[in-house]
Amino acid sequence: MLNIGLTGGIGSGKSRVADLLAQWGAAIIDTDAIAHALTAPQGQAVPALREAFGEQAVTAEGALNRAWMRELIFRDPAAKARLEGILHPLISRCAREQGERARGAYRVFVVPLLVESGRWRDKVDRICVVDCDPETQVSRVGQRSGLTPDGIRAIMAAQSTREGRLQRADDVILNDGATSPALLHERTKIMHDRWIALAAILGTAPGRLASAS
Structure with missing residues (x-):
């Protein structure tokens, strides 16, 4: 089965694109949703997070204390590495299992930090x-989160630059400030049809398709 890695910076609209692709028959594996499930109350990752960071890392309900963790990792790169060391193997395993099913x-793997x-x-x-x-990201x-512009830019600074993502892209769906919902729908449908054609041509043939056109 053809495997697509879907990514984009915060506020880019990748979730909306994934929703459209799902409506048209793609199988969506969302690593952000997996991460949220792992760190929800009594989530699989919570015991390891409590052990690594202490009780302050966990809310009274038994979930990851996201606000506390966000502040910690912005000022402490070592804490960010520890957090990723706990979450990334679990996310990868869950994504692989979901992909197999x-x-x-x-298949579309939605990965914010791909x-x-x-x-x-x-x-x-x-x-x-x-x-x-x-500017549109901010x-x-x-509008949706209530975060300050400086806080949003801090999150963006921890992600790849726009140029860095585009350099690694095989396909691009533009969703800037001038893009209407109808235009995003059209651009996404064009990409979907292209992937359908690739999947039909290549079937289950092994190997990467990054050079296909």
């Missing part, structure tokens, strides 16, 4: 970037 026209992690290039056939200018995230 997935049924659809093709480019940054460096671990996904050999796991997917093509990387698709949902592209957006930084505006969108501010």
